[in-house]
Amino acid sequence: MTYSFWRVAREALRGNTGWKPAWRDPVPKEHYDVIVVGGGGHGLATAYYLAKLHGITNVAVLEKGWIGSGNAGRNTTIIRSNYLLPGNEVFYEHSMKLWEGLEQDLNFNTMVSQRGVLNIFHSDGERDAAARRGNSMRLHGADGELLDAAQVRAMVPLFDFDNARFPIKGGLLQRRGGTARHDAVVWGYARGADRRGVDIIQNCEVTGIRVEAGRVRGVETTRGYIAAGKVGLACAGNTSRVAALAGLRLPIESHVLQAFVSEAIKPLVHTVVTFGAGHFYISQSDKGGLVFGGDIDGYNSYAQRGSLPIVEDVAEACMALLPCTGRLRVLRSWGGIMDMSMDGSPIIDRTPVDGLYLNAGWCYGGFKATPASGWCFAHTIAHNEAHAIIAAMRLDRFATGAIIDEKGAGAQPNLH
Amino acid sequence: MRIPCPHCGERGNEEFLYRGVAGLARPAANAPDTQWHDYVYLRDNPFGSHRELWQHVHGCRRWLVVTRDTHTHTIADVADVATPAP
Ligand SMILES: Cc1cc2nc3c(=O)[nH]c(=O)nc-3n(C[C@H](O)[C@H](O)[C@H](O)COP(=O)(O)OP(=O)(O)OC[C@H]3O[C@@H](n4cnc5c(N)ncnc54)[C@H](O)[C@@H]3O)c2cc1C
Ligand SMILES: [Zn+2]
Numbered sequence: 001m002t003y004s005f006w007r008v009a010r011e012a013l014r015g016n017t018g019w020k021p022a023w024r025d026p027v028p029k030e031h032y033d034v035i036v037v038g039g040g041g042h043g044l045a046t047a048y049y050l051a052k053l054h055g056i057t058n059v060a061v062l063e064k065g066w067i068g069s070g071n072a073g074r075n076t077t078i079i080r081s082n083y084l085l086p087g088n089e090v091f092y093e094h095s096m097k098l099w100e101g102l103e104q105d106l107n108f109n110t111m112v113s114q115r116g117v118l119n120i121f122h123s124d125g126e127r128d129a130a131a132r133r134g135n136s137m138r139l140h141g142a143d144g145e146l147l148d149a150a151q152v153r154a155m156v157p158l159f160d161f162d163n164a165r166f167p168i169k170g171g172l173l174q175r176r177g178g179t180a181r182h183d184a185v186v187w188g189y190a191r192g193a194d195r196r197g198v199d200i201i202q203n204c205e206v207t208g209i210r211v212e213a214g215r216v217r218g219v220e221t222t223r224g225y226i227a228a229g230k231v232g233l234a235c236a237g238n239t240s241r242v243a244a245l246a247g248l249r250l251p252i253e254s255h256v257l258q259a260f261v262s263e264a265i266k267p268l269v270h271t272v273v274t275f276g277a278g279h280f281y282i283s284q285s286d287k288g289g290l291v292f293g294g295d296i297d298g299y300n301s302y303a304q305r306g307s308l309p310i311v312e313d314v315a316e317a318c319m320a321l322l323p324c325t326g327r328l329r330v331l332r333s334w335g336g337i338m339d340m341s342m343d344g345s346p347i348i349d350r351t352p353v354d355g356l357y358l359n360a361g362w363c364y365g366g367f368k369a370t371p372a373s374g375w376c377f378a379h380t381i382a383h384n385e386a387h388a389i390i391a392a393m394r395l396d397r398f399a400t401g402a403i404i405d406e407k408g409a410g411a412q413p414n415l416h
Numbered sequence: 417m418r419i420p421c422p423h424c425g426e427r428g429n430e431e432f433l434y435r436g437v438a439g440l441a442r443p444a445a446n447a448p449d450t451q452w453h454d455y456v457y458l459r460d461n462p463f464g465s466h467r468e469l470w471q472h473v474h475g476c477r478r479w480l481v482v483t484r485d486t487h488t489h490t491i492a493d494v495a496d497v498a499t500p501a502p
Contacts, residue, residue, distance in 0.1 A: 058477055240459070240460070240462075241461075244460075249460065250458065250461070251458055251459070252461055253459055253461050254486070296458075298434050299429075300437075300461065300465045300486045301486055302486050302487045303486070303488070303489060307417050307429060309428065309429065314451075342457045386489035398456075398457040399449065399453045411456050414434060
């Protein structure tokens with residue numbers, strides 16, 4: 001069923017009795033050409049592009065809970081392509097282009113809103129770094145503009161420009177950045193994949209990976225054994241656990257990241273803003289709630305809930321940047337488990353096991369990557385070879401020394 | 417989360433700095449690259465019990481080995497790094 005204005009009008013007149021489920025609830029088959037483990041945005045996008053671009057439709061996505069119950073449903077929905085290093089920027093700009101055509105492609109309202117992403121700076125050193133990154137973005141065909149304090153003030157007048165410690169000197173703006181509706185991205189890819197024949201199997205946890213003579217044969221699940229020609233892992237924060245089922249040890253630690261949403265207020269923050277003097281970012285949802293977050297808690301965690309010191313830290317940063325929020329109430333806070341890689345950049349690659357592929361290491365920035373991650377991972381699985389766009393995102397880069405360390409923080413995941 | 421420091425008593429985790437898994441064996445300076453790669457980059461990243469290094473930076477400044485469950489955050493054991501494991 002194609003969604004359209006005409007369809008909405010027709011259903012309105014018929015008491016909305018004609019809507020059908022957007023995807024099926026199939027019983028697992030005995031064998032698939034490709035099994036994707038993990039029904040988050042990345043897994044579903046991978047299945048969608050396998051079917052759409054590579055004609056591989058005997059595909060299953062296995063999800064231990066319900067689709068979108070992991071980080072895909074927990075993130076703060078920011079999309080951007082404002083990276084410094086070439087290995088990252090080509091990839092994220094590819095993703096941005098896919099976002100720009102996603103709704104038409106999926107025939108689904110993913111609410112992509114290019115309201116801009118503004119990185120504020122507070123010192124001359126930070127301005128230099130922003131200018132350098134902006135130039136790198138432009139060299140890769142993305143957009144970036146360096147704003148002075150007056151231009152920033154025109155965009156976000158209620159920010160604390162004359163803060164004694166962190167005066168706002170300007171910002172790096174990517175106008176094409178913004179937000180998208182995270183759940184709709186999951187549902188849109190799920191529906192698109194299902195319509196092309198992909199089986200989306202929920203409540204099906206992978207508990208074993210069968211490997212014979214160095215080649216993957218299938219997966220053990222809570223719904224029985226399922227044979228597969230190829231298996232792709234897209235398990236985000238649980239990657240180490242699932243990869244360990246095939247005997248792999250990875251350059252990843254799992255950490256919790258929290259996010260917060262306030263009660264709804266009138267429009268206050270019209271763009272996505274990041275603070276330069278601490279780790280803090282804020283945007284406003286279409287319902288009016290301020291959506292914000294900060295640092296990861298900083299220690300290995302699989303708990304999907306955070307601790308209070310970070311709540312305090314985030315609140316302090318919010319007050320430093322936007323003092324007028326002081327009496328606003330926080331409605332909810334939550335946490336998600338991130339696959340923090342050793343250089344802070346993702347991995348999309350083959351593994352030492354034939355037919356087993358890896359999509360991981362997204363840290364706290366994998367939502368914006370969803371379209372390109374699925375696009376590139378599908379290519380890797382279909383051709384058993386990485387696409388040029390992800391030439392740098394290899395698993396062996398830690399051994400060869402070609403790491404992609406945006407922050408220059410070294411092999412210390414809680415610093416990325 | 418609160419960590420019982422053997423020297424200072426139970427304190428909030430914000431007083432501590434986290435350094436990751438404890439007990440990784442540092443290879444010899446002339447060990448092959450593969451050993452150094454495994455040491456620097458690869459982690460078990462377990463769900464459940466994890467032995468890890470914390471420094472009590474806002475207290476006694478001692479390094480501690482904390483045995484903590486990564487799912488429940490229950491702390492089973494804390495020892496000063498200088499105290500040999502039993
Ligand atoms: C609080 C928070 C804020 C964030 N904000 C942003 C942001 O603003 N912008 C941005 O770009 N990124 C952001 N991120 C990061 C982003 O959400 C993730 O990097 C991204 O969602 C990861 O890919 P995914 O959607 O496939 O992951 P997930 O949705 O986590 O999908 C992985 C799936 O694998 C399943 N799974 C795991 N183990 C198994 C198994 N054994 N068998 C079957 N299934 C299994 C899980 O249940 C899960 O559904 C944020 C993350 C968090 C937690
Ligand atoms: Zn102490």
